[in-house]
Structure formats: structure tokens, C-alpha cells
Amino acid sequence: MTTARLTRRTALAAAATLAMPRIGGAQPAMIKLGLIHPVTGALAGAGGRCRMGGQLAIEDINAAGGIKSMGGAKLEALLGDAQGRPEIATQLVDQMAEAGAAGFTGCFASALGLAATQAAAKYNIPFSIDSGIADAITTRGLKNTFRFFPNNTTATNDAMAALDALNKKAGSPAKTAVIVHEDSEFGTNSVKLQAAMLPKIGIEVKAMLPHATPTRDFTNIVLRIKAEKPDIVLISNYENEYVLLARTLVQQRVDLVSTFSISGGGFNLKFAKEAPTVAENMIDFNHWHNPKDPRALAFRKRVETATGFYSWEHPFGYFAVKLLADAWERAGSADKEKSIAALNASTMSDHFMPYGATAFTNGQNSGAHPVALQIQKGDMTVIWPDAFADAQAVFPRPKA
Amino acid sequence: MKWLALAILAAIPFALPSQSLVNIAMLTAFSAFLGQCWNIAGGFGGLTSFGHAVFFGTGAYTGAILQTRYGLNPWLGLPAGFLLGAAVGAGIGAASFRAGLRGSYFALVTLAFAEVFRVLSNSTDFTRGGLGINIPLNLSWQNFQFADRRATYAVVLALLVLATAAATWLTRSRFGARLAALRENEDAASALGVDLVQTKTLALALSGGLTAMAGVVYAQTYLYIDPTIAFGSERSVEMLLVAMIGGAGTVWGPLLGAVVLHLVADISRNFITTPGFAPMLYGVVLLLIIALLPQGLAGLWATLRERIRRA
Amino acid sequence: MTEIVIAGLVNGILIGGVYALVALGLTLIYGVLHIVNFAHGSLLMVAMFAAWLLAEKAGLSPYAALPVVSLGMFALGWALYRFVIGRVSRGEDRAILLATLGVAVVLDNLFLTIFGGDTRQIETDLTFAMWEIGPLLLSVPKLIAFVVSLALATALWAFMARTDTGRAIRAVAKEPEGARLMGIRPDRIFALAYGIGIACLGAAACLLLPSFFVSPHVGNVFVLVAFTIVVLGGMGSFPGAVVGGLLIGVTESLGGLVLGESLGPIGISLVFIAVLLFRPTGLFGAAR
Structure with missing residues (x-):
């Protein structure tokens, strides 16, 4: 019985530490962004590429001085491996929400996206879908869910x-x-x-x-x-x-x-x-980038130098993050309501996808085309x- | 005393402010519940199944279809899932045990049944084929969809208590004794007049019915199921691992197994971000547990308790 | 339509040959160790990556690599049993089963970490070589795979039947205690048998590579099929694995034609269940 209690207490203590990663170093000028992708399991390859795209975007935004309207606030990535399982994607949303995530991107696969957006909706945290083509992701009436990319x-x-x-x-x-x-x-x-x-x-x-x-x-x-x-x-x-x-x-x-x-x-x-x-x-x-945009070619070269393989998942991960950053920049705040309002009003045209400026109806970017x-x-x-x-x-x- | 302590531990998450900690508790209890369901047939009955996903999926689809196709209240999924799961268990059991299957043969036949169900659900319109079923989002307790994870945790906990009570009953009842006798020595038990087919079939039906209820809860929580999520072999393996690592055929084994496996999985997932590394570690821990604790974690518990008592 | 049925039949037989080779290793391991080797699919995946690496980095044709990969897989299988599976499980059936499962989890994720989750393939001179018989076009790599598979199965059968080592393995499979009294050490034989079973996968991997793909999950694609063949043929039976492989190849192929490739795979599982329920000893199996 003694051992049982010990096990359980250790369990809770350990769980508590992992639910709040790196909270001690929290600075005001830090915006936490949850990147949820399957990086193990059957979808690992593509999920990993989405994640890498997202990380590159964070790198670029921070190198360019962060979110300027928020005093140069830097983005910090919280990385989560959904392993291709909806219940893990949901768990990651909970953990990251409590760790103070101001936004999410993910989840490569539609089944994961459905579960994760729904979990994030409970906290009203904006969720920017990268890949995940099912129409239902944005047609269920979730106010926090946005897709820059085309639906099915x-x-x-x-x-x-x-x-x-x-x-x-x-x-x-x-x-x-x-x-x-x-x-x-x-x-x-x-x-x-x-x-x-x-x-x-x-x-x-x-x-x-x-x-x-x-x-x-x-x-x-x-x-x-x-x-x-x-x-x-x-x-x-x-x-x-x-x-x-x-x-x-x-x-x-x-x-x-x-x-x-x-x-x-x-x-x-x-x-x-x-x-x-x-x-x-x-x-x-x-999906592909706009090959006539020199930034797209530079981006492709950058990814190829790093990994030897470039695919459309890289810019997807990249612009899912950029979409959120653009909203925070315009809102001047990472507040949930304000960011969601800014996303709804988004007219982002500073990108190299073949889409034109963004225009959201019910969370779906109507200008997105493969x-x-x-x-x-x-x-x-x-x-x-x-x-x-x-x-x-x-x-x-x-x-x- | 033991019960009281457990009840307090189980109640702690209700007082926690953190939804994510409650969720970890919920997922752990869910694994423990699944492990216990498997344990009822696989542990107490020695019916090593590799295809318990067949019951899980049956429950998930029952719940989803009843509400999306027939507009019935989702809560009805629980009893309906239990009945259908039990029926599937009885069917598979009657066929297999009549044919005298046991050991690896029984394991393989369950694996094949799960695969048949997966392919069928993948190709018939009634289950919406590969499209899977989207349960409309409508958060309210009447609708069996909870905004607060503590509510889900409460439901899972209730089911875990139910399954654990069933396991306890097996250790005390005449039916349980007959089942154990068959597990230890089929020929001797049969000679003593134990009806082999009936006893084993009932055990599988009970296990199947309970497992199906887990499927119903899953569908209500994640609101999307498809043939792989419902009938995929990963679920079967998870159930088997939880029970076997914890200690098959013991009442507390699945609980211990679920707690330890979740700790390993959650901690490794959170601290190591190299893709594939965390699950690899999970495999290594699994091998270590098999090597060092042949009777599962429950065996370790028993040994330690014995030592403490002597000291 | 007849043309398609004949083509389907021939194609099924060809695929069945390679299935048989994958199943051969599984049936040998079951026959001797009496366990279902859950790591079988993962080890096939390891062998396919080995063959792919040799082709991609060293420019070695998979056929030339066959002896090397098979030997390497033998060593890996032997070592896995000797140092991991045998040691971890101490010979208990339930523990061996879990141990092979653990090995599978470790291997799958190790390769995922190293190679990522993507699909890889090779294109060789032979990739598009076809053998024309009347209206039929038969893929040469598949023909090679079929012929070599059957040759290897025969060789393995001869090895088991004619050599002292083969006899020792069979003795341990039947009567471990009796064999021990005769001075045979069962644990060594178990490691040997496991190694040989895994070496079959090395050969199967090299034969499959030219007409298939490689990814860390490729093993799963073959696991259920291999189980089915082993059960159909009778667990532990070599001729059973070969005939079972061919039958399953044909069932799959014709099942796909009749039921469509979506419902078609159900044919395999139904055969599997039917055999288990009505003739659990399989076609060639001895009494359990």
C-alpha cells in the first residue's frame, strides 16, 4: 500500500512538471506557440516537414525583430508529437494551453486537426491549420480555427x-x-x-x-x-x-x-x-509555392540545403505560423479575442503561395488554391x- | 483501507485546477479500463486475444451510428455498445472455443476478426466507409459531450470501477473459479464437469461488452472515428500491454500497468523531441520490465508487500 | 475478362512465392520456438533498408546483395535471440511474445529516427523488364523473386531434412527435454532457428525491393499475410508455407478481381478464420 501511494504521488509530481515546461523563464516579451504534428508513426515524414516549416518561420520572425507592435516580442515554439493519435493531439493542446500557448499550428492530418481544433476551442485559443484538407475542420462552426490553405x-x-x-x-x-x-x-x-x-x-x-x-x-x-x-x-x-x-x-x-x-x-x-x-x-x-516568386526559390534552396528534400509541407508549416504572427502584429496583442478578430480581418499578402491576399469566411481562406x-x-x-x-x-x- | 486510499487518489484530479493534469489522469484511467477489460478474458480466463479492437470498434461505431443515423441520445450508446460488444464476443467465443482454439491459435483468430471488421467498416456505406463518422460538436452533458475534462474523467472512472468490480467478482465467484480452473488445466477442469465452451464464451462476452463501452466513450470524446481508429491493431496491442505488464490475471495489474506505461510515454514524449526516440525508449522499458519483473508490476507489489510484512 | 482472370491468377502465384518466403521464416520460428514472432515485420523492414542502402549507396544490385543481406540478417536474428529475446524472456512463452513485441517497437522507431517516415524505392535496369507470353506481361523482377523463393524454400527443407543441424533443430522442436538428454543445447538451437528464420527475411527483402518500396512501416504490410499463410499451411510446416503462400497470393489476387480491391483483402482474413475454426492444424500441420 505504501508503494502504491508512492507510485501515484510520483506520477502526479512527474505529470505536474511536464505539464508546465519551462515556466520559470517566462518573460513578458515571449509569445508561446504550440506546433502539434505527428513526428512518429506512419505520418512522421510529412508531419516532420510541417514542423520544420513552422520552426523556420519562428526563426525568421524572431531574427527580424519579433512582433514589433508588441515591443519586439519573440515567438517560442512548444513542440508536440501527436504520433498520429487524436487523443494525444488533444492532450498536447491541454498541456500547451496551460503552459500559456497563445496560438497553435498543426496537425498535418485531418483526423488530428479535427480533434486538436476542438480541444483548442474550449480555451478559445486561435488554431492555424497547416495541412489537413477535410472541409469539416472549418465548417463545424469553431470560432478559433483558421485555414490559410485550400480545403478538399x-x-x-x-x-x-x-x-x-x-x-x-x-x-x-x-x-x-x-x-x-x-x-x-x-x-x-x-x-x-x-x-x-x-x-x-x-x-x-x-x-x-x-x-x-x-x-x-x-x-x-x-x-x-x-x-x-x-x-x-x-x-x-x-x-x-x-x-x-x-x-x-x-x-x-x-x-x-x-x-x-x-x-x-x-x-x-x-x-x-x-x-x-x-x-x-x-x-x-x-499544393506548391509560387515559382515566380524569388522568395519561394530561396526558401526551397534553404530547406534543401538543410535536409536535402523539399516538399509543399514546408511552406505550409511556414505560413501557418506566419498567419498567426501577422494577426498578432496587427492586433498588437496576443490576447485570444483580439487575435481571433485580427485573423478574421486578415488580408495577408506578404507570402509566396499562389493565393493572393487572404480573405477568411468562416475560418477558411477563400483565396487559397492548389x-x-x-x-x-x-x-x-x-x-x-x-x-x-x-x-x-x-x-x-x-x-x- | 486500501479502497479508501485508492478512492482518495482517484478523487484528487477533481480538485486540480489544471485540465491537462485531469486529462492525463483521464487517459491513464482509460488505459487502465481498457487493460482491465482485456484482463477479464486474457488474464483471468487465459484467453490471450490480439484483436480486442474488434470490441472497441464495435462500441465506437454503435455509439456513433445510433446518434448520427437514428438521432438517438448518445448516452444510449453505452448500454447498446455493451450489448453489441457482448454479442460479438459471444459469437467469436462460441465459434472459436467450439473449434477448440486456444493459445496462439485463439490469438490469431481474434486478430483476423478485428481485420475483417476493419475491412468491412471500410467498405460499407452504412459505416460511411473510409470517410469515417464525424459526430457533430454539441457540448452539453445531456449530449454526452463535456467541455470540462473532469466530467469525462468521472465517466471513465466509473467504468474503471465497474470493470474492476467485475475482475474482483471473478476472483471470488464460482464462475471465476471455473474460469481459472480452465486456464490452469483444461482437461482436468473439463473432467470435473466445467463447461468449457460456455464458461470461456461468457468471459469473452463480458470482456467484449465492457471494451465496447470504452469505444463509445472514445467516440464521444474525440467525435471522429474511422475504420483504423476503431479497429486498428494498435488498440489491441495497447490493451494487451497494459494488462500484461501490470500483471495479467490480477485485479490491480491493469491499473499499475496503465500508470507506469503512461508515465513512461508522457515523460519521454515531453522531454525528448527527436522523432521516434520516445517510442523507442518505450520499447526498451517494456523489454526491461519483462526481463526484471516476470510476474508484471503486480508481482513486484506482492513481493515488496511480503518483504515489508516480514521486516 | 478471361484474360484478366488468367493474368490475375498468374500474378497471384508470382506474389505468393515471395509471401511464402516471408512466411517460411515465421513458420520455422513457430515450429521450433512455439511462439508467434511479432518482430517478423520489423525485421523484414530492417532487411529491406539494408538492401536499399546497399543499392543506393554502394550501387549493389539487390540480387548481388542477397547473400550478404541474408547472412547479416542471420547474425542479427541470432544475436537478437541470444542477447535479447532469450535472455529477457527466460524461455517463457508469454514473455517471449512480449519480448518480440518490444523488439518490434524498438526497431520500428529506431529506423524512423534514422530514416524518417518517407517511402523510398529504387529503379534498376530490370525494373521495366517484362516477359511477354501472349497477351500477358510478366514483370521480370517478380519472376526472379518467385523462382529464387521456391529454390530457397527447397534448400531450407533439404537442410532441415538432411543435415545434422537440421535434425537437431527438429529434435528440439519436438522434444526439447529429450534433445537435451541427447546432448543438444536447446537455447543454442533456438538462437540458430531464430537466426535462420530471420535470414529468410533477408532473402525476401532483396527479392522484394525491385518491385516494392521501403519505409519504416513496410513490415506491417506483410505481417498479417504471413500469419495467415503460416496458419493455412499448418504452423511449423515448410511445404505448408509454400503452398499456403501460393494459395494466399491467388486468393488475394482473385479476391481483388471479384470483390474489388477495397473489399478484396477481406478474402485473406476470411480464409484465415475459416482455417482456424474448421481445420486449425492447417493443410499440412501435424496434430497440435
Whole structure:
């Protein structure tokens, strides 16, 4: 019994210390910012990149003199590993709120974002979503939740507009399509919208092929694609399956006008480097920076020098933090109500995303749009919309 | 005396001003509850299950579907979840024990059942497939959604007491004695007239029903479930670890296991930020506990108590 | 449609060959140590990273790396049993199970710390090599994997049946006490058997790499399949693992065609449950 009490007391004492990290050194000119991402578990890679982007933003803001309207207040990052589990994301919000966090960014995945924003809403602390595309994050009426980046509906609508534009420009070579998608939230959500919209842009959907995650082999799916003889294949799935499907399409010599993925999980510069033959000329509709902005190129170089790999998650993490800092700068305060009011009135245009100035309706930035990307000569190029394009689309792709 | 001390310790978080400390207490109690649920079948009955997520997920989906699809009050999820969880447990149990499965074979069949449920929930419209179910945010106690973590903690604590009472009952009742007899020696117990299939099936049904209630609470707390969250193997492993590390087949084992595992996980997560390092440490601690405390933490407790008594 | 079914069948058989190799190690470990090796998936992941590193940094083809990786994995498996699993668990079944789980947690997160969570792959000269039979296009790396898997399975079976070491392993598996009386040290044999089981993963990793991907979570992708094959074939049975592997490969492939690739995976689990409930000894297993 003695031991039991000891264990329990030690437990509480230890818990108390970890609930209030570094509270002793609290200075008035410090704004604490919670960065919540999955940096272990299945989402670790992408979550880590979001976190790094956020840390770079804090570094830049502090180097430039902090929040000037608050007497140069510096930002301090509270880092949290949500491990891909909603209950841990919630726990981190509680801990950081009590440690005095004035704002949050995160959480890479929608399921984590849903749990974390809801927890932060109880404290009315502003939450700036980095990645996490589910519409529901900002449609649930949470007053504290803001997303600078596009939601799923916008992404899918834009993707169809992009496909239509590319197709028309090339003389409409694509008339039929097969949709391949993974069967969890990420794929299913956008596929319903795609299937409804494709006929409107003159593309007939010949088949929809859902698959599980993980799927170990794509030969069957590719054979069914082959049997349908579509002009294009639309893909929505995660990294591992994306890589396998793309490779199998080449192996089975499927003759296509193009592939067109929407938020293709595996479509990135590492893919372009490790699988150059497969990746060349693949098109993905996804997030990217504005390649015509020199700051974006400098940012990419900075990340690549540090880690060797740059992806859209880096600027996402970066601008999720910048959005909050901009609000604090204008509010002249990190007070919750004032920051939320400032976020609602946000017109941030000092960024290098292809978005224009921010304008929030119910927490969603209505100016945010993804772009069409193509891997050309092993590098990432933007091919649509024309305002941000740094390359001509290769569409239809050359015959093998 | 022991009970009083425990009751006081359990009550302390209600007096704490910090929501985050209450939340840690809540998560620990939740783990202990899950561990105890597993313990009822896995510890007392020796039915080593690797797929208890099948019950957890059943409960989570029951609660979520009843309110989002049929507009029923979320509180009804608890009894409904218990009944459905128990039914699933009875079904799996009857099939497995009739076939004479035990040990690794039983473990694997539970694993497979959880996987079947995961795939099914992932591909049928009734469960909204891979989209998962979003429970609308509507904080009020009538709606089983609490703004204050202490309320959630109270619910979890009540369930933990319920499960622990069930475990205590197993140590004192004739049913528990029959179950223990089967665990120790199936042939001998059967020869003495213990109905193997019925006894084990009941134990699994009880365990399954309680586990499903944990699923209901989870869904009400985090308001979003999908097939992996509900039926993923991580949950099964967590339940098994809590009970086994604490001491399987003892009433207090899951409590000890949950407290220690949460301490290790929370502390390492908070003090070491290198990705992957904290869970790695968790694995090392696990290995150390297995190596140094073969009977689990409850065994250590028993040994220490014995020593103190002698001294 | 017939074309697709035939293609699916052939493809299933090819994949089944590699599944069999992954399962072979698992069934050997179960047969001798009577435990379900929870670290199996993690060790496959370790082997795949080893093969990937050799390919990426040293330019070594995965096929050339096969003997090296297998030997390395043997050493790792042997050492893991001798210094961690065996020691931590003192031979108790329940503790061995937990110990393998602990090893899996440590390995998964160690590799996550070192390599990050991203997916990696290689593209070699053979990646796009296809063998054309009529309308069918068969991937050459998959054919190689299939042939080498079956050859290795045969070799392993011969080793167990014909050599003194193999006999000693089988003796320990059947009668540990009896074997001890004959002067065989069971703990050494356990470490040896664990090492051989893990060496199979080394070979499987090299054969898989050209047509798959690598990430710290790649092991999970194969674990349930491997369990299913082992149970289907009969725990501890080599021919069972091979036939089971092929059957599961075909079930998965045809299940995907009939039910769709979303519901398809349920086929594997249903086979698994059905075998456990109605024929727990599997196709080739001896009485429990």
C-alpha cells in the first residue's frame, strides 16, 4: 500500500512538471506557440516537414525583430508529437494551453486537426491549420480555427478546372477516364466530387476502382484499367500505393494521354529522383509555392540545403505560423479575442503561395488554391494556372 | 483501507485546477479500463486475444451510428455498445472455443476478426466507409459531450470501477473459479464437469461488452472515428500491454500497468523531441520490465508487500 | 475478362512465392520456438533498408546483395535471440511474445529516427523488364523473386531434412527435454532457428525491393499475410508455407478481381478464420 501511494504521488509530481515546461523563464516579451504534428508513426515524414516549416518561420520572425507592435516580442515554439493519435493531439493542446500557448499550428492530418481544433476551442485559443484538407475542420462552426490553405472541395473543383483547361488547350485528347482511389477518407471524399464533375467537362468516367491501404500489388488494377482503354487515369491515394501504381502503369505499358492525380500522396521530388522513368511527365494537382516568386526559390534552396528534400509541407508549416504572427502584429496583442478578430480581418499578402491576399469566411481562406504540377526533366514544374506557371504542360505525353 | 486510499487518489484530479493534469489522469484511467477489460478474458480466463479492437470498434461505431443515423441520445450508446460488444464476443467465443482454439491459435483468430471488421467498416456505406463518422460538436452533458475534462474523467472512472468490480467478482465467484480452473488445466477442469465452451464464451462476452463501452466513450470524446481508429491493431496491442505488464490475471495489474506505461510515454514524449526516440525508449522499458519483473508490476507489489510484512 | 482472370491468377502465384518466403521464416520460428514472432515485420523492414542502402549507396544490385543481406540478417536474428529475446524472456512463452513485441517497437522507431517516415524505392535496369507470353506481361523482377523463393524454400527443407543441424533443430522442436538428454543445447538451437528464420527475411527483402518500396512501416504490410499463410499451411510446416503462400497470393489476387480491391483483402482474413475454426492444424500441420 505504501508503494502504491508512492507510485501515484510520483506520477502526479512527474505529470505536474511536464505539464508546465519551462515556466520559470517566462518573460513578458515571449509569445508561446504550440506546433502539434505527428513526428512518429506512419505520418512522421510529412508531419516532420510541417514542423520544420513552422520552426523556420519562428526563426525568421524572431531574427527580424519579433512582433514589433508588441515591443519586439519573440515567438517560442512548444513542440508536440501527436504520433498520429487524436487523443494525444488533444492532450498536447491541454498541456500547451496551460503552459500559456497563445496560438497553435498543426496537425498535418485531418483526423488530428479535427480533434486538436476542438480541444483548442474550449480555451478559445486561435488554431492555424497547416495541412489537413477535410472541409469539416472549418465548417463545424469553431470560432478559433483558421485555414490559410485550400480545403478538399476547393481542391477538387480546381483540379477539374485545371484538367479541363489542359485538355481544351491540347484539342481535347482526353475523352474517357478511369478513377483509381484509396478507400479511406482522403480518397473517397474527393472521388465523389470528381465523378460528378468529370462528365461536365466532357470526360466520361469508364470505371472507378477503389483499393485498400495497404495494397501490395497493382497488377490487377492496372489490367482492369487497360481493359477499359481510358485516355487518362485519375489517382487519389497515399504515397506507397501511388508509387506502386505509377510503376505498374509503366511496366504494363498502358497507353495514356496522361495520368492526373489529385493530391497524389507520392508525388514529390524524391519520387522524381528515385524513379525518374516513372515520374517523368506525371501530372498532379497539388499544393506548391509560387515559382515566380524569388522568395519561394530561396526558401526551397534553404530547406534543401538543410535536409536535402523539399516538399509543399514546408511552406505550409511556414505560413501557418506566419498567419498567426501577422494577426498578432496587427492586433498588437496576443490576447485570444483580439487575435481571433485580427485573423478574421486578415488580408495577408506578404507570402509566396499562389493565393493572393487572404480573405477568411468562416475560418477558411477563400483565396487559397492548389496548382497543377508536372515532373519535367526530374524537377517540379507548375503548369497551371498560367499566372503561376513556370513551364509548358506536356499534355498529351509523348508516346513511349 | 486500501479502497479508501485508492478512492482518495482517484478523487484528487477533481480538485486540480489544471485540465491537462485531469486529462492525463483521464487517459491513464482509460488505459487502465481498457487493460482491465482485456484482463477479464486474457488474464483471468487465459484467453490471450490480439484483436480486442474488434470490441472497441464495435462500441465506437454503435455509439456513433445510433446518434448520427437514428438521432438517438448518445448516452444510449453505452448500454447498446455493451450489448453489441457482448454479442460479438459471444459469437467469436462460441465459434472459436467450439473449434477448440486456444493459445496462439485463439490469438490469431481474434486478430483476423478485428481485420475483417476493419475491412468491412471500410467498405460499407452504412459505416460511411473510409470517410469515417464525424459526430457533430454539441457540448452539453445531456449530449454526452463535456467541455470540462473532469466530467469525462468521472465517466471513465466509473467504468474503471465497474470493470474492476467485475475482475474482483471473478476472483471470488464460482464462475471465476471455473474460469481459472480452465486456464490452469483444461482437461482436468473439463473432467470435473466445467463447461468449457460456455464458461470461456461468457468471459469473452463480458470482456467484449465492457471494451465496447470504452469505444463509445472514445467516440464521444474525440467525435471522429474511422475504420483504423476503431479497429486498428494498435488498440489491441495497447490493451494487451497494459494488462500484461501490470500483471495479467490480477485485479490491480491493469491499473499499475496503465500508470507506469503512461508515465513512461508522457515523460519521454515531453522531454525528448527527436522523432521516434520516445517510442523507442518505450520499447526498451517494456523489454526491461519483462526481463526484471516476470510476474508484471503486480508481482513486484506482492513481493515488496511480503518483504515489508516480514521486516 | 478471361484474360484478366488468367493474368490475375498468374500474378497471384508470382506474389505468393515471395509471401511464402516471408512466411517460411515465421513458420520455422513457430515450429521450433512455439511462439508467434511479432518482430517478423520489423525485421523484414530492417532487411529491406539494408538492401536499399546497399543499392543506393554502394550501387549493389539487390540480387548481388542477397547473400550478404541474408547472412547479416542471420547474425542479427541470432544475436537478437541470444542477447535479447532469450535472455529477457527466460524461455517463457508469454514473455517471449512480449519480448518480440518490444523488439518490434524498438526497431520500428529506431529506423524512423534514422530514416524518417518517407517511402523510398529504387529503379534498376530490370525494373521495366517484362516477359511477354501472349497477351500477358510478366514483370521480370517478380519472376526472379518467385523462382529464387521456391529454390530457397527447397534448400531450407533439404537442410532441415538432411543435415545434422537440421535434425537437431527438429529434435528440439519436438522434444526439447529429450534433445537435451541427447546432448543438444536447446537455447543454442533456438538462437540458430531464430537466426535462420530471420535470414529468410533477408532473402525476401532483396527479392522484394525491385518491385516494392521501403519505409519504416513496410513490415506491417506483410505481417498479417504471413500469419495467415503460416496458419493455412499448418504452423511449423515448410511445404505448408509454400503452398499456403501460393494459395494466399491467388486468393488475394482473385479476391481483388471479384470483390474489388477495397473489399478484396477481406478474402485473406476470411480464409484465415475459416482455417482456424474448421481445420486449425492447417493443410499440412501435424496434430497440435
